Amino acid sequence: MVSLTATGCEGGTVQWSTGQTGSVIAVTATVTNHEFYALCKLSNQCGSGRSNVISIAVTPTPTPTIVRCACSADTICPGEVVKLSVKNCQGTPYWSTNETTTSIVVSPTVTTSYTVYCKDGVCTSATAEAYRITVIRWPCQPWLRRLLRLSLVVPSRSRLQAVMVRLSGRPMTSMATTKGCPLSSDPKAPRATTRSASSTSV
Structure with missing residues (x-):
């Protein structure tokens, strides 16, 4: 936020290009809105010509990215942990988990997406693309x-x-399959046997 002051408008009202009035105002400059000027309007009279234009240089805050530690995975079982870190962060990171550290360790019980943005003084970055951790219930052995x-x-x-x-x-033998189905080890299951048949001549 930047404070702007207009002088030389005796007996009149200062009107700014932002729509604000008063000799002193506060503005927030952005990459697309960084030029400001003022007019002096006297009662029952047309306003003066516009003042000099104040141009505020704005340096965009880089958008951070989220990376996962190679020691963990994107797809986990309940109870497992994943370490996430923020890269390209200018200032302090603010995670969707309310943590403000460079790296966080999460252990979601359901599929969850995580985001982060960075703040440097009054400058705030765009939010990083969400990082999704998928939690599966099976197979977890x-x-x-x-x-x-x-x-x-x-x-x-x-x-x-x-x-x-x-x-x-x-x-x-216990891993063999028949048409995609495991062979049964149930002792009550039927067993198939073979028996030689004798032939009789006439």
Whole structure:
């Protein structure tokens, strides 16, 4: 905010280009609105010509960005933590979590987006693009999460089964599938057996 003063308007009223009146006013300059002038208007008379134009140099405050620590992920299970940091911040960061530190550690229980803006004196930046952390309920077992990641790079079904066995520690027979369904280990499930049939000659 900047204070402007007009002099030389004896017996009249100072009217500013902002619509304000009075010999002293306060203005907030922006990149698109940074020039101001005044008129002196006497009672029942036309106003004077405009004063000299005051141009205020405005340097835009850079827009910050949010980055995630490589030690965490964008998709997490409930209870896991993610470290977020602000870059390109001029002044003090103000997070949507009400924190004012360069980095924050969050542990959302539902999918959440985080934002931040920076303030340097009276200058405030634009808000950074929201950073989204996705929280999933399933699968949250560590071996299943690793399996999902590996399945993206293991195209062969047989290789995928081998990966599942290695990650889970379960025997191959319990991991076998028939038409995509796991074989049952229920002791009450029926068993199929084979028996040789004898033939009789006539």
